[in-house]
Amino acid sequence: MFENQIRNKLVEKGMKVTPQRMAILEAIEILNNHPTAENIIEFIRKNHPNISTATVYKVLEALVENNLVKKVKTDRDVMRYEAISDHHHHLYCAESDRIEDYFDSELNEIIGNYFKKRNIPNFRIEEVKLQIIGKFLNDETSINQQIHLPDNK
Amino acid sequence: MFENQIRNKLVEKGMKVTPQRMAILEAIEILNNHPTAENIIEFIRKNHPNISTATVYKVLEALVENNLVKKVKTDRDVMRYEAISDHHHHLYCAESDRIEDYFDSELNEIIGNYFKKRNIPNFRIEEVKLQIIGKFLNDETSINQQIHLPDNK
């Protein structure tokens, strides 16, 4: 059951399970399009009308600290968040501030192999992420899609 | 002469040349480590003590609009800026918030070729940038270095 998966994520990290944390983590996963704190608040107030703004920010920090959530920054002055998931990259259009996930294991392999042979002096790589900047050609109604490329070699 | 190069960049874009714009663009180029608006103001006020904060933000917007400067985003809630230069990627450590440029034409070619054959549905790519996330192994004093990899195939 979905609720229990979320509870387990908190428990696995040794975090106290609170209704606020459950609601926020669930909101990020359901919204699934790099929501802002404000988006999250709006969403969870439907079921949880008394949650405090400051709590949402505090919980988000805690989730980020514990690697359950990542910050995603755009050209604008608002932080956005996403649930941790499989390694992926981002398609981003500065004009619309729209972000879509881009999964591509063939690309990951190419890049992984490249940096295996190519050493960067004085730097230990932990993760390589692409920002693929450009324009979406479809309209904004199809938000929340994820691009998963098939492995068509 | 350096000052004239900067003037020319403004002129080429059809922008009015003002002491404020000259100073800000020069500051970004000299500082050369993805400074914040605040960093720029601090630097500029040495020679230009009366520049207004709002002017710095307005000028930065104008420079970004005219493709003389780019915004650089990190995990923190402050925008950073860099002068336009050859296409490059970023080494980034979230802990220290340090960013270094990473130039690698072999890598650019691999990625360019990859996306030539690999079409992304409903998206027109304008630019592909890597965020290489990890840890710097040297201390913070060696800030402002740029990593240029030799083409040692």
Place this chain on the structure above:
DNA sequence: TATTAAATAATAATTATTCTTATTTAGTAA
């Protein structure tokens, strides 16, 4: 069930950035 450290709510404060408006200036052309 009682204890306690940690989390939350409410609200004030701070920070980064943007807006407003009066004044100044860069570029242009008489």
Place this chain on the structure above:
DNA sequence: TTACTAAATAAGAATAATTATTATTTAATA
């Protein structure tokens, strides 16, 4: 050169996002 005008700047107020403070509540544990 000088005058003109649109655009840029300075100063300060305003806003928006985020963080800090502190009293109250609660989840986990014994």
